[in-house]
Amino acid sequence: MVEAQVQGWKLRAIFAAFDADGDTVASAADFAATSANMADMMNADSRQRAALKDAFDHWWDAVSGGNEQITVQEWVAAMSALDDDRFDEIMLPIVNVMVETVDTDGSGDVSLEEFQRFYAGVGLDLDMAAEAFAHLDRDHDGALDHEEFRIAMREYYLSDDPNAPGSWLMGPPAATGT
Numbered sequence: 001m002v003e004a005q006v007q008g009w010k011l012r013a014i015f016a017a018f019d020a021d022g023d024t025v026a027s028a029a030d031f032a033a034t035s036a037n038m039a040d041m042m043n044a045d046s047r048q049r050a051a052l053k054d055a056f057d058h059w060w061d062a063v064s065g066g067n068e069q070i071t072v073q074e075w076v077a078a079m080s081a082l083d084d085d086r087f088d089e090i091m092l093p094i095v096n097v098m099v100e101t102v103d104t105d106g107s108g109d110v111s112l113e114e115f116q117r118f119y120a121g122v123g124l125d126l127d128m129a130a131e132a133f134a135h136l137d138r139d140h141d142g143a144l145d146h147e148e149f150r151i152a153m154r155e156y157y158l159s160d161d162p163n164a165p166g167s168w169l170m171g172p173p174a175a176t177g178t
């Protein structure tokens, strides 16, 4: 079950990042704080900030099962149980805001220069941006379009494949697991 373990460590790393208050359980407040952090990192405007908040509230509803807090085991189980349609429905507003904020010239897609600015803005290793960009640019047209971001987000969170292009969204896949 090596593949399932890959998804497990990715989801555990994400859980740790979402657990804003560090008490080892996730709550609605953690999700709200994570959405606010993401909005800050992306320099989101008030409308984008509200869209992220709604998306994270919806995400929390989907994984919490009505509980006030969940453990990492419950998080991994709940995320693994989401079907693709449900996941896309939760992620779409997040992807929309991400593309809008990274696409600083408003061209509708993301150039390497815009992607590097995004990496710098969120504090990722700028040296890795070009390689990550090459992985994410599936049709090799030199730009990341909305669909490439959407697929990358799904792979980033859910793919069992450590070599999936989307695993590069936030840098080299190996770095996510440490």
Ligand SMILES: [Ca+2]
Binding pocket: 019, 020, 021, 022, 023, 024, 025, 026, 027, 030
């Ligand atoms: Ca917490």
Ligand SMILES: [Ca+2]
Binding pocket: 103, 104, 105, 106, 107, 108, 109, 110, 111, 114
């Ligand atoms: Ca652009």
Ligand SMILES: [Ca+2]
Binding pocket: 137, 138, 139, 140, 141, 142, 143, 144, 145, 148
């Ligand atoms: Ca492309």
